[in-house]
Amino acid sequence: MANFTVEDALRSRWSASAKPRAVRTFAVLGIVLAVAALGLGYLASSAPGAGYWLAVLGTALAGVAAMTCLGAAFVIQFSRLVGTWLFRLAFLIFVGGLVGIALLAWVPALLYEQVDAAVADHYGAGATGVLTVADLEAVGWALPTDSIEVRRQGAVGWAPPTDSIDGRGKAVVGSAHPTASFLAYALWPLQFRLTRDILALVGVVGFVSLLAMFTIWWERKVAGRMQSRLGPMRVGGWHGWAQSMADGIKLLQKEDIYLEGADRPLFKLAPYIAFMPALALFLALPFSAAWICRDLDIGLLFILALAGIGVLGVIVAGWASNNKWSLLGAMREACQMISYEIPLGFALLVPVMTTGTLRLTAIGELQAGGFHTWLAFQSPFTLAAAVLFFTATLAACKRAPFDLPEAESELVAGVYTEYSGFRWSLFFFAEYAEMFAVGALAAILFFGAWYSPLPANWGAAWLHGPLWQRALYGILFNGPLWLIFKGFFFLFVQIWLRWTLPRIRLDQVMYACVQVMLPLSMLVLLGATFWALLVPHGSMLAVVANLACTALGVGAVLAIIGIVFYGYSNRRQLVGTLAIEHWPGS
């Protein structure tokens, strides 16, 4: 049997009338959105204050939507031709994307820093002037180090050997290095806030889509391994890496089914109510101190609020489906969410109280000094709060053992029963995005945020070195890569639990919340309060508790890694010989 590839998915049945109609719709929509994006962009460039935010948001959303629509029109129109190169491009994105985003995420932060330094150099610190390309070249930050030195020495009062004078009477260095000139052109837009915001938004959208696709594939692989199967193996070649992509294309082509008697507008709207907050909470989620879309002083509350709104989408979906299983799923979701938000809130109060701030970057910065400075290991109570938080987020993300809203053995598929195609996939994008978000939140609040477990003074000299040293420091010692790694670690634990634990009954869910987790979380909050009051920082008890908790945490992490490694190294025995003999490509 030939491998099922992305091309096959693209070639599959478009009816004769559906294809031109789809192309036309997408193309018109894309052009309209592009015009809207341009208009909003113009507004944003002139609007200060809160209007600026809105215009930026509108521009970015309209721009992304326009690109998506035009791309979709293109792909559908040429679906017979694009197979091979789309396939290669997709593979590049898939392999390079997850690591690449993490690395690239650090590079723009450094570039921003350079551009800001250039602006400050030119206009003085704190000024907001607009540099021309020639100014950027003149500052010379893109040149090799020696020529920067030369320029700095010769440029006292900006009087270099000049060839030309620009519009504002500033002397411009002539005959700049060609790469410097090129980089100056490329980076000129980076000095504007609008450009940075749009880049960040596009990055967030791209990251979330890649994340969801990767995680769905990963979950299926993990599930397969845990059940002595192989999981997806065909699509794309290497371990079925393109399975999610092929599934996505398949889902886009599916018929959009509505039920007779379903509340149509609500039915259509519900997936977006679930999806948009899941996407938007990434705007306030810091990937590192420098790499965050908007560093809000109420960042934690903002994320909590958006997670709460997303639930409403699921509930409305269950209601609008006009199906009793969906409605039951929705009611389960409602009472589960309302109940588990309380222990979740109490568990969140512990780090907030310990650090005294709701700003996520500030909470992260306090955990910079390696393993033992992580917040979870400060006292027994913070460790307990971390465990409670993780359990409550399992319920908040509808993950097993709390996946009652979609319990497929009892409720068909719960709230998702009547959904198909694109709308159905939106729910799953939202779910996986939220899973990663709560994992990353657990890392930020309790487990050292974007810092590595290594002591703070390791590699500290590189923090102020040249560009490449700082970039390397950002990758190795702190930076987005670490946060993404930790987020995926917690994501893996969630997947692991899902395929290990049986689903519990609704009354057991309620019992676990109201009679176990709620009193426990209150005790933990009380304990943390008294700990903060009575145990002074640096006292014997604090140090001993810190060390004991750290040892416990390290032990748990090592145990998890050991178990996974053991399972992986024995996978051939686990999988069984029959499957191994038919391993594709062997």
Next chain:
Amino acid sequence: MTGEAIAFYLLAAVVTAFALGCVLASNIVRMALCLLGTLGGVALLYFLMAANFLGAIQLIVYAGGTLIVIVFGVMLTSRAYGTKLRVRPLEMIGAAVVTLALLAGLTAILVRTAGPVVSPSTPDFGVAQIGTELLSTYLVPFEVISVLLLAVMIGAAYLVQPEKK
């Protein structure tokens, strides 16, 4: 036109549209969704007025809590879904006349008595100040509210307990 004005008019339009949606919708879940839109718009208005904490609390408590309770209540009490509760036209017209008159009167008074437009000179308050205020100046109301919430919790639990056979 300043950014604040653009944002305000945009949000005002959104809030008004959703509030009108609440008025016009006959389906109760749609009304709840329109309420969500209104609440979200008002939360954004709080952000516009530099009351960030209040905006976030509005989203958490209202949109994340109250609204879910309302929708839950709709689900619990809707076995007769589909039988619409018709509003008598006379009642509707009367209510419309009264509310429109009230709106006109209020607007007239507000516009008539409007002082000169002053831009706010107040500093933007952070979360820390709100916390300090709550636990110093407003300590008594804060405690009373917490007692009230406890009473509400017990009362609600008592009210919905199943009838004893």
Next chain:
Amino acid sequence: MLTIGLTHYLVLAAVLFCCGLYVMTTKRNAVGILIGAELVLNAACLNLVAFSRYRTGRLDGQIAALFVIVLAAAEAAIAIAIFVNYYRLLSTIDADEGRQLRG
């Protein structure tokens, strides 16, 4: 017109208030009446915050609004509990049907 001041917010709050009032008077579904009440409370909150921002220059308005939000949540919880009981007794959620005072 172009500079946003107190009056803008007050007028918007008046619109919200009137919408809420209309909903409270006309809807026969008890939950609908509750939604109307929430609209009215939101209008009040908006006023409080606007006054705090443009007149008093202190936090009192914001804190009062905070209390109103909490009270609205409490009110909704109790109201839904009452409606569930009401529905149990009368098998309808029509607020006009509840004419008798004995249980």
